[in-house]
Amino acid sequence: MRATVLYAPGDVRFEERDAPKITAPTDAIVRLSATCVCGSDLWPYRGLNPVPRPTPMGHEYCGIVEEVGRAITSVRPGQFVIGSFFASDNTCPHCLAGYQTSCQHREPVGGAQAPLLRVPLADGTLVATPEVPPDDLVPGLLAASDVLGTGWFAAVAADVKPGKTVAVVGDGAVGLLGVLSAKQMGAGRIIAMSRHEPRQKLAREFGATDVVTERGDAGVARIKELTRGVGADSVLECVGTAESMRQAIQSTRPGGAVGFVGVPHGVQLDGQELFYTHVRLHGGPAPVRRFLPELIGLVWSRTIEPGKVFDLTLPLEKVAEGYRAMDERRAIKALLRP
Amino acid sequence: MRATVLYAPGDVRFEERDAPKITAPTDAIVRLSATCVCGSDLWPYRGLNPVPRPTPMGHEYCGIVEEVGRAITSVRPGQFVIGSFFASDNTCPHCLAGYQTSCQHREPVGGAQAPLLRVPLADGTLVATPEVPPDDLVPGLLAASDVLGTGWFAAVAADVKPGKTVAVVGDGAVGLLGVLSAKQMGAGRIIAMSRHEPRQKLAREFGATDVVTERGDAGVARIKELTRGVGADSVLECVGTAESMRQAIQSTRPGGAVGFVGVPHGVQLDGQELFYTHVRLHGGPAPVRRFLPELIGLVWSRTIEPGKVFDLTLPLEKVAEGYRAMDERRAIKALLRP
Numbered sequence: 001m002r003a004t005v006l007y008a009p010g011d012v013r014f015e016e017r018d019a020p021k022i023t024a025p026t027d028a029i030v031r032l033s034a035t036c037v038c039g040s041d042l043w044p045y046r047g048l049n050p051v052p053r054p055t056p057m058g059h060e061y062c063g064i065v066e067e068v069g070r071a072i073t074s075v076r077p078g079q080f081v082i083g084s085f086f087a088s089d090n091t092c093p094h095c096l097a098g099y100q101t102s103c104q105h106r107e108p109v110g111g112a113q114a115p116l117l118r119v120p121l122a123d124g125t126l127v128a129t130p131e132v133p134p135d136d137l138v139p140g141l142l143a144a145s146d147v148l149g150t151g152w153f154a155a156v157a158a159d160v161k162p163g164k165t166v167a168v169v170g171d172g173a174v175g176l177l178g179v180l181s182a183k184q185m186g187a188g189r190i191i192a193m194s195r196h197e198p199r200q201k202l203a204r205e206f207g208a209t210d211v212v213t214e215r216g217d218a219g220v221a222r223i224k225e226l227t228r229g230v231g232a233d234s235v236l237e238c239v240g241t242a243e244s245m246r247q248a249i250q251s252t253r254p255g256g257a258v259g260f261v262g263v264p265h266g267v268q269l270d271g272q273e274l275f276y277t278h279v280r281l282h283g284g285p286a287p288v289r290r291f292l293p294e295l296i297g298l299v300w301s302r303t304i305e306p307g308k309v310f311d312l313t314l315p316l317e318k319v320a321e322g323y324r325a326m327d328e329r330r331a332i333k334a335l336l337r338p
Numbered sequence: 339m340r341a342t343v344l345y346a347p348g349d350v351r352f353e354e355r356d357a358p359k360i361t362a363p364t365d366a367i368v369r370l371s372a373t374c375v376c377g378s379d380l381w382p383y384r385g386l387n388p389v390p391r392p393t394p395m396g397h398e399y400c401g402i403v404e405e406v407g408r409a410i411t412s413v414r415p416g417q418f419v420i421g422s423f424f425a426s427d428n429t430c431p432h433c434l435a436g437y438q439t440s441c442q443h444r445e446p447v448g449g450a451q452a453p454l455l456r457v458p459l460a461d462g463t464l465v466a467t468p469e470v471p472p473d474d475l476v477p478g479l480l481a482a483s484d485v486l487g488t489g490w491f492a493a494v495a496a497d498v499k500p501g502k503t504v505a506v507v508g509d510g511a512v513g514l515l516g517v518l519s520a521k522q523m524g525a526g527r528i529i530a531m532s533r534h535e536p537r538q539k540l541a542r543e544f545g546a547t548d549v550v551t552e553r554g555d556a557g558v559a560r561i562k563e564l565t566r567g568v569g570a571d572s573v574l575e576c577v578g579t580a581e582s583m584r585q586a587i588q589s590t591r592p593g594g595a596v597g598f599v600g601v602p603h604g605v606q607l608d609g610q611e612l613f614y615t616h617v618r619l620h621g622g623p624a625p626v627r628r629f630l631p632e633l634i635g636l637v638w639s640r641t642i643e644p645g646k647v648f649d650l651t652l653p654l655e656k657v658a659e660g661y662r663a664m665d666e667r668r669a670i671k672a673l674l675r676p
Contacts, residue, residue, distance in 0.1 A: 097591065097592070097593050102616050240609075255436060255440075260609075264612075264613050269612070271580075271598075271604075274607070274619070275621055275622045278437050278439070278440050279620075280620040281612070282619070283612070283613055284592075284614060285614070
């Protein structure tokens, strides 16, 4: 098969590789219906994370089970399934507590920008849809694999409640789906922080009631102004830089919560500053597995349409163009069809 | 009157000062029945916080209302009252949300190691007891002013729930009363981290089921061992150093919570480390006012006996000896009688 490999910053190749095989009785092989490029793929693409060796890329996936190891009981060949970026047994104490991305036996899933993918711990990781979906549902189901699950977790971690005021820092796909998630959870007011017109538009479609274009201290001041000096009840941090984290914390009311899901890069938090803000802080790699059954249901019933974040669709072999378009912010998120 | 003034590290004087007067219609003057030395008073006493000028000391108090400003309606002369270290209006949005120590009009209360104290915003700050208490209840009521309220907030912030496993980092008065608070909230297992025999004993009296003497990485390893590798559900951080904060975070299970109430000194949190621990973090200056009615009720009904943390009682004029005894860890906490 041909698949995606990152050789160095900016150097994405689509080249011949061995097709994956079952290597453990708990594995499954999935033939992907769709995959995509993640905002986090851009960290090494931009040289902000090292690329020590040629690396198979991709960790968002959905498709048809092709083959399963002999220990697998919960999915079978022919089913359409969705999984996420960490494989988890879904039986250990951390999984049972809903933190499958901290599973005691977790394994990263990698190399999903390809036609075929090996998923370890498939019984704990994969969730099947009621039947093979119509083609127009595939983008929404693919979104559930990571970017929707992550925005959803940001809203859960930020303790979004009906009627409350929510601010979202970051207008990437995760931030936009954080807006959708907050809306779905009944937030009364949703302030999207964005200065890009097409993203503002999508934020409003997803439920944003206000858009703030200012950043940093000016952004914080604007949030305070919109909330009569109080601050937001819940803030979703969907970027991962020192500035975005600071902006999120400072925009939150005392006793309010920040849900942070942008992988922190160069973020140091001052203990005393955090102490005096009275802010609650929770985040980490989203335990998407916890939310998958609910999210699949919402997509399946056409209650939500998270697939709208894919504003560029390419054949998988054009994957390098997907990276370029996202890097240059010409696209929010690129969907790839094997 | 004679009152306590810190001139420089180690230099506590008990000297003549003007008695406080009503300066705003929202003030009250309280004749103190008891006051005490706080762990946080030791930061400047030890030279770890600067002492730029002679500073009247003390912020824990209870006693009889002597005089009130003309705007005061909720307390009257002759009543026994308790307040805390920040005066708050108890009507602003932050107060109504239960974060009175972030009150939009908050004022520090200072100079309580004295016979008389001016309390600003007295209507919002002071809570009266049902009647003037018998003398043996005074230490418990004084504890509610800060050290019990702070331990209680640590347990609330760490989301202590019935049946859950709680660890407490710090065996000062706040940590010990964090143990008592966790017990009162129904924790199933309470692990006190202490290497001082008299404090271990009091921790057990207050409800600790286990005592861990190891610190740092060894302390974390011991907590993991006691919880079958999972970590504690809730950890109360009652010290405020970089090491104690790290120990608290690392001892918590993914999805568990750290309540931190030790004022952070030199604490920097790495964003990525926090991200991958999946820990929930909440703390700050305890909004004692939120809890005062409930805590007074528990002391009044003799359900709890938090006054046991005072293992040294001195006449107020011996205040310098109280500082010395706490600094040298000869006493957990010194109660002062004016």
